[in-house]
Amino acid sequence: MQDFKVELTQKDKVQLVKIVGILDAHTTGELEKYFDKLVSEKKYHILVNLSELNYISSAGLGVFMAYVETMRENNGDIKFAELQDKVFHVFDLLGFPMLYEFYQKEEEALKKFIEG
Amino acid sequence: MKTTINEISIQSKTENLKVIRNFVQEIASNCMFDSSVIADIVLSVDEACTNIIEHAYSCDAKGEIILKIECADDKILIEITDFGVEFNPISVPKPNIAQHLAEKKSGGLGVYIIKQLMDEIIYQRKDEKINKLTLIKYRAQIA
Numbered sequence: 001m002q003d004f005k006v007e008l009t010q011k012d013k014v015q016l017v018k019i020v021g022i023l024d025a026h027t028t029g030e031l032e033k034y035f036d037k038l039v040s041e042k043k044y045h046i047l048v049n050l051s052e053l054n055y056i057s058s059a060g061l062g063v064f065m066a067y068v069e070t071m072r073e074n075n076g077d078i079k080f081a082e083l084q085d086k087v088f089h090v091f092d093l094l095g096f097p098m099l100y101e102f103y104q105k106e107e108e109a110l111k112k113f114i115e116g
Numbered sequence: 117m118k119t120t121i122n123e124i125s126i127q128s129k130t131e132n133l134k135v136i137r138n139f140v141q142e143i144a145s146n147c148m149f150d151s152s153v154i155a156d157i158v159l160s161v162d163e164a165c166t167n168i169i170e171h172a173y174s175c176d177a178k179g180e181i182i183l184k185i186e187c188a189d190d191k192i193l194i195e196i197t198d199f200g201v202e203f204n205p206i207s208v209p210k211p212n213i214a215q216h217l218a219e220k221k222s223g224g225l226g227v228y229i230i231k232q233l234m235d236e237i238i239y240q241r242k243d244e245k246i247n248k249l250t251l252i253k254y255r256a257q258i259a
Binding site (some may be wrong): 005022024025026055057058059061062063065067068069070086089090091093094095096099 | 130131133137152155158159162163166169170213214216217218220221222223225226228229232233
């Protein structure tokens with residue numbers, strides 16, 4: 001799909017999910033399919049790298065809201081790294097920093113996941 | 117500055133959200149708003165139109181959305197018209213995000229974003245068939 005791409009990489013027990021492009025009500029369905037697959041594969045430690053995400057609307061945020069509890073129920077989590085300021089602004093509007101962990105660098109988040 | 121008005125009509129499908137955002141971005145840029153304010157306006161219109169597509173038209177792509185943008189000295193005014201079922205976003209309560217997470221819910225956030233980012237929101241239901249939502253952002257006053 002144009003303007004939207006997901007790259008998956010496994011690092012230790014952590015599933016890296018790099019989302020590239022635009023996450024709006026049109027592309028959200030595609031991201032949900034990836035999360036459904038991760039859950040079906042029992043991958044619950046999710047690190048979302050948003051360094052190349054240029055736009056997000058509440059539809060995109062909704063995906064992370066719908067799946068995080070499933071990850072946490074299975075001793076995992078969804079953590080975020082490397083957000084552009086304009087994208088973090090939208091997460092911030094909805095109070096996400098109170099409910100999720102955000103990291104400047106992917107390595108930091110990875111370390112947090114692995115060392116607990 | 118002379119008041120200018122631009123208008124487009126588009127079909128109610130999510131792939132057109134990009135067209136909507138580009139239209140708003142271009143007009144708001146010509147209107148000389150700051151880039152961070154333009155981003156807020158673009159997001160608000162995206163959220164409003166997403167709600168129209170999903171709620172007023174229940175994802176039926178045959179619906180029509182008309183966007184009229186008025187740029188004036190002191191403000192930008194975006195009038196969004198649709199002919200779907202009545203949907204008054206102003207009546208949507210503030211979401212409890214923590215509760216959303218616990219219930220694994222994903223929706224219901226767009227209106228809250230619009231309310232935070234825009235200065236005025238006006239909803240009118242006309243002739244029992246027209247929804248008209250007006251979003252207004254005032255220009256920051258220079259001291």
